[in-house]
Amino acid sequence: MKTQKAFFYHFLLVATAFIWGVSFLWVKDALNAGLDSSFFLFLRYLLASLLWLPVCAKELRQATGRQILMGALVGVFLYAAMLVQTVALNMTTPSNSAFITTSYVVLTPFAAWLIMGQKPRKKVYACALLCLLGLYVLTMTPGQPFVLSFGDGLTLLAALLFAFQITFLYRFTSRMPVRLLTFLPLATTCLCCLATALATGSMTLEGVQIKEAIFPTILVVLLATIAAGYMQTVGQKHVEPSRCAIIFSLESVFACLSSVVMGYEPLTLNLALGGLIVVCAIMVSEYQGKRKGEE
Numbered sequence: 001m002k003t004q005k006a007f008f009y010h011f012l013l014v015a016t017a018f019i020w021g022v023s024f025l026w027v028k029d030a031l032n033a034g035l036d037s038s039f040f041l042f043l044r045y046l047l048a049s050l051l052w053l054p055v056c057a058k059e060l061r062q063a064t065g066r067q068i069l070m071g072a073l074v075g076v077f078l079y080a081a082m083l084v085q086t087v088a089l090n091m092t093t094p095s096n097s098a099f100i101t102t103s104y105v106v107l108t109p110f111a112a113w114l115i116m117g118q119k120p121r122k123k124v125y126a127c128a129l130l131c132l133l134g135l136y137v138l139t140m141t142p143g144q145p146f147v148l149s150f151g152d153g154l155t156l157l158a159a160l161l162f163a164f165q166i167t168f169l170y171r172f173t174s175r176m177p178v179r180l181l182t183f184l185p186l187a188t189t190c191l192c193c194l195a196t197a198l199a200t201g202s203m204t205l206e207g208v209q210i211k212e213a214i215f216p217t218i219l220v221v222l223l224a225t226i227a228a229g230y231m232q233t234v235g236q237k238h239v240e241p242s243r244c245a246i247i248f249s250l251e252s253v254f255a256c257l258s259s260v261v262m263g264y265e266p267l268t269l270n271l272a273l274g275g276l277i278v279v280c281a282i283m284v285s286e287y288q289g290k291r292k293g294e295e
Helices: 002-032 037-055 057-061 065-089 094-101 104-116 122-139 150-175 178-200 210-236 241-248 250-261 269-286
Strands: none
Touching: 002 037, 002 065, 002 094, 002 210, 002 241, 002 250, 037 057, 037 065, 037 178, 037 210, 057 178, 065 094, 065 150, 065 178, 094 122, 094 150, 094 250, 094 269, 104 122, 104 150, 104 269, 122 269, 150 178, 178 210, 241 250, 250 269
């Protein structure tokens, strides 16, 4: 019975990584249909917030000002990371975006060191260098000097922002209800995206191919934002963090495979080798080995 339950929770996390990976294509489709990045994110998090609100209505009524501020801080970093990542997706391929974003697993220990004073394990430094090597192989062009495209650079910045968001989320988890901490970042991201869309004048559907934009947007909201978020929450309650990180590294693999299958890009040696190095760096950084007496 325990084995069946463990398999179920691991399956939830693999399914979460799969949905996240495939969602890069849905976002790409929505942007290709003419939706502005900030307006798309506003729609995404508005719908997700409205659907999640009834679930945490009781916790929201009882929330303290401090809890709201903590949830809003997580939301600000989520907003910044999602906005930068989505803008960058217009300038790079889905697989490059997925692989580079996944480097947040290596960057997170450094963010935790800065914010919480938790010094990273020594091997994390080596893994960070290995991850950088993977990014170099992934983005290099044979016979030409290395140039990190603007889109790839923005995606790397998004990975750093995700690392800070994850660190603050970890820090605040024990200080407030999980459902409330799930809702507040969604709502904060929604409001920030609304402000950005209004400031940039992108709150319009002019020039948008609505029929082509509706379906991928709905998939992102229902599956990548709500369903995957719920499965992640349930799965992480029963699977240790190091294994979760290894499983979530599959997100970039699923994104690459789906991008190649759907014809967004060809499968090249650079793509396969660079992606493999990034995933290996992530897995090695999180692997702690078996302790004495551990099953």
